[in-house]
Amino acid sequence: MKTVLQLIRKDYKLFWSDRRAVSMTFIIPIALIIIWGAVFGNINKGGTATKLHLAFLNNSTSPIGKKIERVLDSSKTFVLIKSYKDENGKRIPFDTSSIQNFVRKGSVSAALVIPVDALSDTAFGLKLKFYYDPKNDLEMQMIDGMLQKTIMTEIPDIFMQGMKNQAVKFLGSDSGKAFNNEIAKTVGKYFKIDPKWITNPPIDSLMSMSGGSDSARNSFFQNILQLDKVQLVGQDIANPWATRSVGGWAMMFLLFTLTATSSALFEEKKSGVVLRLLASPISRVQILWSKYLYNMSLGFIQLLILFSAGALLYQIDIFSNFINLVLIIIAAATACTAFGMLLSSISRTAGQANGYGMFLILAMSSIGGAWFPTSFMPDFIQTISKFTIVYWSMDGILQVLWRSAGIIDILLNIGILIGIAALITSISIWQFKKGHVF
Amino acid sequence: MIKINSITKRYPTITALDNISLTINKQEFFGLLGPNGAGKTTLMNLLVGYLNPDQGEIHIAGEKVTQDGLHTRKNIGLVPQSLALYDDLSAQDNLDIFGSFYHIEKNLLKERIKEKLESVQLYERRKDKVKTFSGGMKRRLNLVASMLHDPPILLCDEPTVGIDPQSRNAIFDYLLMLNEKGKTIVYTTHYMEEAERLCKRIAIIDFGKIIAEGTIDELIEKLPYDETILITKNQITVSKIDVLKQFGSIIDEDDHFQLKPNAGFQLSQFFSSLEKHTISYKFVELHKPTLESYFLHLTGRRLRD
Ligand SMILES: Nc1ncnc2c1ncn2[C@@H]1O[C@H](COP(=O)(O)OP(=O)(O)O)[C@@H](O)[C@H]1O
Numbered sequence A: 001m002k003t004v005l006q007l008i009r010k011d012y013k014l015f016w017s018d019r020r021a022v023s024m025t026f027i028i029p030i031a032l033i034i035i036w037g038a039v040f041g042n043i044n045k046g047g048t049a050t051k052l053h054l055a056f057l058n059n060s061t062s063p064i065g066k067k068i069e070r071v072l073d074s075s076k077t078f079v080l081i082k083s084y085k086d087e088n089g090k091r092i093p094f095d096t097s098s099i100q101n102f103v104r105k106g107s108v109s110a111a112l113v114i115p116v117d118a119l120s121d122t123a124f125g126l127k128l129k130f131y132y133d134p135k136n137d138l139e140m141q142m143i144d145g146m147l148q149k150t151i152m153t154e155i156p157d158i159f160m161q162g163m164k165n166q167a168v169k170f171l172g173s174d175s176g177k178a179f180n181n182e183i184a185k186t187v188g189k190y191f192k193i194d195p196k197w198i199t200n201p202p203i204d205s206l207m208s209m210s211g212g213s214d215s216a217r218n219s220f221f222q223n224i225l226q227l228d229k230v231q232l233v234g235q236d237i238a239n240p241w242a243t244r245s246v247g248g249w250a251m252m253f254l255l256f257t258l259t260a261t262s263s264a265l266f267e268e269k270k271s272g273v274v275l276r277l278l279a280s281p282i283s284r285v286q287i288l289w290s291k292y293l294y295n296m297s298l299g300f301i302q303l304l305i306l307f308s309a310g311a312l313l314y315q316i317d318i319f320s321n322f323i324n325l326v327l328i329i330i331a332a333a334t335a336c337t338a339f340g341m342l343l344s345s346i347s348r349t350a351g352q353a354n355g356y357g358m359f360l361i362l363a364m365s366s367i368g369g370a371w372f373p374t375s376f377m378p379d380f381i382q383t384i385s386k387f388t389i390v391y392w393s394m395d396g397i398l399q400v401l402w403r404s405a406g407i408i409d410i411l412l413n414i415g416i417l418i419g420i421a422a423l424i425t426s427i428s429i430w431q432f433k434k435g436h437v438f
Numbered sequence B: 001m002i003k004i005n006s007i008t009k010r011y012p013t014i015t016a017l018d019n020i021s022l023t024i025n026k027q028e029f030f031g032l033l034g035p036n037g038a039g040k041t042t043l044m045n046l047l048v049g050y051l052n053p054d055q056g057e058i059h060i061a062g063e064k065v066t067q068d069g070l071h072t073r074k075n076i077g078l079v080p081q082s083l084a085l086y087d088d089l090s091a092q093d094n095l096d097i098f099g100s101f102y103h104i105e106k107n108l109l110k111e112r113i114k115e116k117l118e119s120v121q122l123y124e125r126r127k128d129k130v131k132t133f134s135g136g137m138k139r140r141l142n143l144v145a146s147m148l149h150d151p152p153i154l155l156c157d158e159p160t161v162g163i164d165p166q167s168r169n170a171i172f173d174y175l176l177m178l179n180e181k182g183k184t185i186v187y188t189t190h191y192m193e194e195a196e197r198l199c200k201r202i203a204i205i206d207f208g209k210i211i212a213e214g215t216i217d218e219l220i221e222k223l224p225y226d227e228t229i230l231i232t233k234n235q236i237t238v239s240k241i242d243v244l245k246q247f248g249s250i251i252d253e254d255d256h257f258q259l260k261p262n263a264g265f266q267l268s269q270f271f272s273s274l275e276k277h278t279i280s281y282k283f284v285e286l287h288k289p290t291l292e293s294y295f296l297h298l299t300g301r302r303l304r305d
């Protein structure tokens, strides 16, 4: 044991003497977190070709409600989920409370409810209820945007209906072109947009993304379509995107760091230091142990420092659920260490290990949800993502930081991460025994 | 002290050591001389238990060497052929790390580090990173890094490769001094001058086999001639070299011919023949036979091919 500790001490000494390693481990990821924060602080909703999952409940009997349901059902953007599975695996249609629970549990990022009083004469537009989980803030904003766009393009009646209602209410008269001009003027005044823009061109080109002022248009729609948004999880937590972004970068750089430190074994082998060490009273097993423990502890320190940076920069609350955060971090560091060591065990040079590493890390990070929420991705990618370390780590970290998950909630994540670590470690030990590295 | 018994070591494509047996005595300065790829490093790696032999056994101080038996390693210091040092750390930190694995008492280790650095003239530079060192300085550090536990046996695997003459001499003097003080030293090299200068007894290894073993005098005595003759290459000698073939075999080298005399060779006859063919004496040089000539005699190749 003493020998193993001496070896670990040696590795830390080497780590500190290598400025590039230190900056790759701490400084670069922190810098990227800051840049990423600046870029995405004002998040813009982008388009996507993939389907978004949306829980859906229609309580309204109005034809418009039916139409919305039909439109969303047939849309290319959304997959509507209208029921859930209970403990016995039976499908049960949502009701007003079960649909909210469904979002709370994180099974889906957002839910849309068309209430009984969706369409009323007194309201300007259509009233809908939108429940969301801010852990997936980005995704929620996207669903919100797509929802408005879909409804407004497909159901211009709502638009017209709303305008007519409003016109009748304000003007009390109805006479052909005059009405249109009047209503356009009124609406224009009301929403501070050019009246011509409303009467001419017609609605579909109005919906197109070209021309006009985006912000004016957005506020226009937002007022016609009243989406009553209710945040269901983590009400009092600041900066929803920051947790994801810090977590994502941290996971990716954890993998980079541990791949690099594992492949340091090749440097030691090449220079002959491994020979020198093994010519001293040190066994191969001790060297392997020291490498695993060193990498795990370094990974743990790295994640802790990056999350502390997140806490400092973006007020991510790491302390109220600290113990569970530490547990999931240890599990993530263990799994990533195993990954790094596996790469070294199957490679013949450091270059090879880092090359495979680069590819696998980028693939795992993108698929596993380090960059974007996995729910943005096509179904088959979402299935693949469950085979990555990044997915289970990110999911665990977000559960801990967002849902204030207890140990029971993250047990599955920890179990799977440790399981992955155990599996790939046995592969690498078997490879190390075949002796490419030593 | 070291008993090597019928050792064979195979790599996937080559038999690096082929049934080798050697005995090295206590306090001996033993040389292992052979060209690159002969199997010297492989043998050293077997001696420390870094590699396992395919056949045969090695005993050091009565104990069998195995990959898992860490105990024998306390008796051995291996100076690896490569510069097995951490470039980004200082000389002192390197020694501190490599010494730490022998569980030497802290103050004693500190003292030893100072003493070793002084003995190879590196104490002034102890705080500098190894990557700022010259080749010779690195070699000297590489040497003492293997001696912090004060082992009775020192295995030096080509410890002077790529080094300036001054550092080389410093290492020679240091090793000779250690041997004087009772250390057993095994020294591998492909420079016959080194083996001649340092080693009392040598083994010549080629293609994984020991082809000769003994003291240097014993080996040279086995040669069928007393000297070799070097003939400078120029117009005259090139045109007339054929007439000298009667005296022995002639090897064509870069800037000269080398004549290995036949048995019964007479110097006087040789010189009168030179006179007869008007080849000036000044193109001719007599050489006492060396290990080099012995290797040449055994293998038909020069050591540094
Ligand atoms: N790890 C290895 N794998 C395969 N072949 C090797 C390995 N190490 C050495 N060899 C081969 O074994 C032979 C002896 O090598 P080595 O012991 O290094 O010779 P030397 O030290 O005398 O130059 C060489 O032909 C070399 O190419």
Ligand SMILES: [Mg+2]
Pocket (backbone or CB within 6 Å): B037, B040, B041, B042, B081, B157, B158
């Ligand atoms: Mg060698």
